Amino acid sequence: MKLLEGVITPYTIDVPEAILDDLKRRLANTRWSHSPDLGWDGGMDANYLRDFCDYWREEYNWRRAEQQLNQLAQYRTEIDDIGVHFVHERGKGPAPFPLILTHGYPDSFYRFVKLIPLLTDPVAFG
Secondary structure (H helix, E strand, O other), rough: OOOOOOEEEOOOOOOOOOOOOOHHHHHHHHOOOOOOOHHHHHHOOOHHHHHHHHHHOOOOOHHHHHHOOOOOOOEEEEEEEEEEEEEOOOOOOOOOOOOOOOOOOOOOOOHHHHHHHHHOOOHOOO
């Protein structure tokens, strides 16, 4: 892919530490409802949600995830005044087939992260 100055620019995910600290602080300061626990019958199971928030605050390693996502060749451009983020991974083999995967809003390219290696190097995955 030829990069045209000011048209298509490389992109790296780099979330500032202050944003991650703020997220942890907000999760720690969550005020939980004192409503009766109805499990999933009442919507979101309150115990599951508390466990999920604890996981994000105490265990989830954003820097590791960020590093893994940055293994993909990512770019940004603008089309009709709309910012567009995309991944451009070249296929391997004698005749790779160009393929475009798109998603709608509100979604993310993360939907395709596990699929991209299978499509770009099918021989390696049988």
